[in-house]
Amino acid sequence: MKTPEIYRQGDINLNPEDNSYYLEVTLANSLIQLPIINVGNEEEVWIAWFDPRKQELANAGAIEIGEILAFINPSLAITPQSKKSVEMIQKAVNSTETQTGQDLPLLVLPGGFNQREVSITVGSEGFIISYHPVTSPNEPKYLGISKYQAALIQTALLEKNGVVLIDDIYSTGETIKATKQLLHMNLGDVSEIEDIPIVVVARETVMRDETPEEIPNLYSAITMPVVIGTLSSSP
DSSP: OOOOEEOOGGGEEEETTTTEEEEEEEETTEEEEEEEEEOOSSSOEEEEOOOTTSHHHHHHHHHHHHHHHHHHOOSEEEEEOOTTTHHHHHHHHHHHHHHHSSOOOEEEEOEESOHHHHHHHHOTTSEEEEEOOTTOSSSOEEEEEOHHHHHHHHHHHTSSSOEEEEOSEESSSHHHHHHHHHHHHHHOSOGGGGGOOEEEEEEEEEOSSSOOOOOTTEEEEEEEEEEESSOOSOO
């Protein structure tokens, strides 16, 4: 496994044509410019916006995730429902199957902003919880799991390479925490849940020059800076 490339606040660039900021990263051997946007509410919180609905980003992200999945070689993959990332993740899973010659089922956990729709999807025997990802500080999102999905995950956890959780970005970790909480609600205090590998294209964290603290079982292609307060392209 290659070591994730770390990008810091000093790597943020200013576009003089429109005074916007961007971060140039390398993914799948391609240089890609990500716009810097403010997702904060009362306080400015600036992140590099990775949107896999753009074909270039979806292709690069799928390659990076696919390589990590091939290294881990799991028996089951889980991802929360997302309009912007599920297609990319499915491509990554397809790529992994081609590389390994083995089937890799992908479970998409129902989710979104409509609590009623998520509840209907998981059914009366399923579970649903609310959480706040970094991109939705004011409006809660909902994540659910059906009894059928929980049973598949329970079986996979007993296999050699078990389960992986896949998402596009790891920021505050709220989505992953919500997913693991759902698994505990269904499966009980199963220690293997906390050891499930987390696979993402990029990790976001607040930093300047320091090396970010490692997160156990987190695999990412790159690490990107989060800037709190006034944005500057220099540290």
